[in-house]
Amino acid sequence: MTKNKYLSLALILTITFSASLIGGFITSYNKEPWYSQIILPSFNPPSWVFGPIWSMLYFMMSIGAWLTWINNFNKKQLNIYFVHIFFNATWSIIFFGFHRIDLALLNLIIILLFILILMKIYFTESKISFYLFIPYLVWSSYALVLNTTIFLLN
Numbered sequence: 583m584t585k586n587k588y589l590s591l592a593l594i595l596t597i598t599f600s601a602s603l604i605g606g607f608i609t610s611y612n613k614e615p616w617y618s619q620i621i622l623p624s625f626n627p628p629s630w631v632f633g634p635i636w637s638m639l640y641f642m643m644s645i646g647a648w649l650t651w652i653n654n655f656n657k658k659q660l661n662i663y664f665v666h667i668f669f670n671a672t673w674s675i676i677f678f679g680f681h682r683i684d685l686a687l688l689n690l691i692i693i694l695l696f697i698l699i700l701m702k703i704y705f706t707e708s709k710i711s712f713y714l715f716i717p718y719l720v721w722s723s724y725a726l727v728l729n730t731t732i733f734l735l736n
């Protein structure tokens with residue numbers, strides 16, 4: 583990863599939003615009719631909510647990772663972030679692509695563990711990065727409840 587501030591930001595944004603592109607592609611081609619046929623909880627949000635929320639979260643995550651990168655150039659913590667992005671991207675593949683609610687739930691638990699690890703690192707490295715990850719933690723925790731409920735209902 584480059585130490586150039588703006589190039590590193592562009593690379594982090596590109597890699598992070600690649601997870602969104604992968605997830606969106608897999609979801610759009612594999613969601614229906616399966617998703618309409620499973621039992622969803624009453625608190626399941628409408629589909630249109632996910633795009634704007636994830637776009638905002640991916641942007642905030644990218645800025646958080648970038649701020650810690652430009653402050654201390656720690657490759658280990660950036661690698662943790664990118665491994666976490668891998669698991670983030672694979673959730674849609676598992677849930678919508680393979681229709682495996684159980685494995686998607688396990689994947690989401692791994693994502694949450696990575697979020698907590700990253701937030702612990704960011705708390706000491708960059709408070710702004712830490713705060714930028716709070717909405718992601720909250721949304722992912724909600725996703726865990728949602729995924730768990732869908733698993734139990736089906």
